[in-house]
Amino acid sequence: MIMEPQQKNSAPETSALRALTDRAGIERLVTDYLRSLDERAFGDDWARSFFTEDASTRTPVGTHEGAEAQLTSTRDAMALFERTVHFGSNIAVDLHGDRATVRWNQLSTHVLGAPERLFESGGHVEAEAVRTPDGWRLRRMALHIVWTKGEPPVLPRRP
Secondary structure, three states, X not given: OOOOOOOOOOHHHHHHHXXXXXXXXXXXXXXXXXXXXXXXXXXXXXXXXXXXEEEEEEEOOEEEEOHHHHHHHHHHHHOOOOEEXXXXXXXXXXXXXXXXXEEEEEEEEEEEOXXXXXXXXXXEEEEEEEEEOOEEEEEEEEEEEEEXXXXXXXXXXXX
């Protein structure tokens, strides 16, 4: 009996492999983003490692447009806390070619100054990620807080 050699890299296999690779890349983007908040390594290239130039984010403290605004607003927000732990779970990725909708649950613990106080929050994030020449980046992100515990920090007044 003569057996036909199996075709390598068939279209369905290639497509499935790309989808798995894309999902893994987006999950890593979310994980690295949350870790970066706790590590506070907000160098000049921080925003462009996670966001597109035209990124838009919405959090309970406001809406921020553009990569530079992501860096500034995140630095300002994290400066309110001595330490933080951001935990993301149940990352769901729906791929649409070079675009993806992403949703994850998020628990955040924030340690405020002396005397040590905790401010905790739980909710979820809805986001859009896009494929760029540098990998997947977030174009849109909205944090929806469902519950909080403790006293939130006092936000500085903006001019």
